[in-house]
Amino acid sequence: MTVIAADRARRHTARSVLRRIDGVTVDHLAAAIDRPESVGPRLAELDAEWDLDRTIETEAAVMGLVGLALGTFVNRKFLVLPAAVGTGVLLFGWFGVYPLLPLFRRLHIRTGGDIQRERYALKALRGDFAELPTDTGPKSPAPMN
């Protein structure tokens, strides 16, 4: 299994949307080749980028609190809203599906996996892995154990 195949939310994103999201990643990498000095700032941007988990957690908390307030002060029937939110978050945590997932993905919200993928591609591009000692023969025992 590859890193992106293991990403639960990616599995539940439409193919065409994935193509668009991955296309943006490719564009960023191509831009980094043209301007190597942009890699550092881009890595900082990637750490700051709101991923799917943070977006859904914020949205769910707001919807849940609104639903609880309406259910407490207006009509008990509004408690269906926090119940739906709780169920949605449980489904997202367990299976990677969420009612608003198609919307968020179309808004180009990336998963943590998408972001780490671009991050390490940038690091490889910058040559972070090029200076490491290469060991092509049979693996030698690690010096420290």
Next chain:
Amino acid sequence: MDLSTLPATSLRVERSTPPAVNERIRSLTDAEILRLEAADDQELAARLVELDHEWDVERLLQVNASVLVLLGLALGATRDRRFLVLPAAVFSFFAQHALQGWCPPIPMFRRLGVRTQREIARERFAIKALRGDFDGVTKADAPASHRVRDILKAVDT
């Protein structure tokens, strides 16, 4: 609200964890990498599959929070309305976690060694580097589109 004053998404849990606890999680990862330095490809592949299935902080929290919310709602609807305080508290802390990276279970999770996606990725790509996945992917003379393709291939496999 000015979102730029909030901590960075992938660092916010580390930033709200005591440095000693972060350091312990980091050194456990480092020890694992050191152990795998002597491992064969099969063992490395097996570890990568384990990492695919490792529950990160966000996932664990989402499942925990939603179970508490549903429990509180069920009790509030059938027993006593005052139980609705539970889902209200959970949603509030959930928002605090999303924005600031801290909520009550986080210190416990971190002391149990539950890692963020960024920390798990660090081990994943150290293993991939160890395996030689990035050897020779950065040929500066290749056309840009080929370099991007080769590097993404190395990252994804």
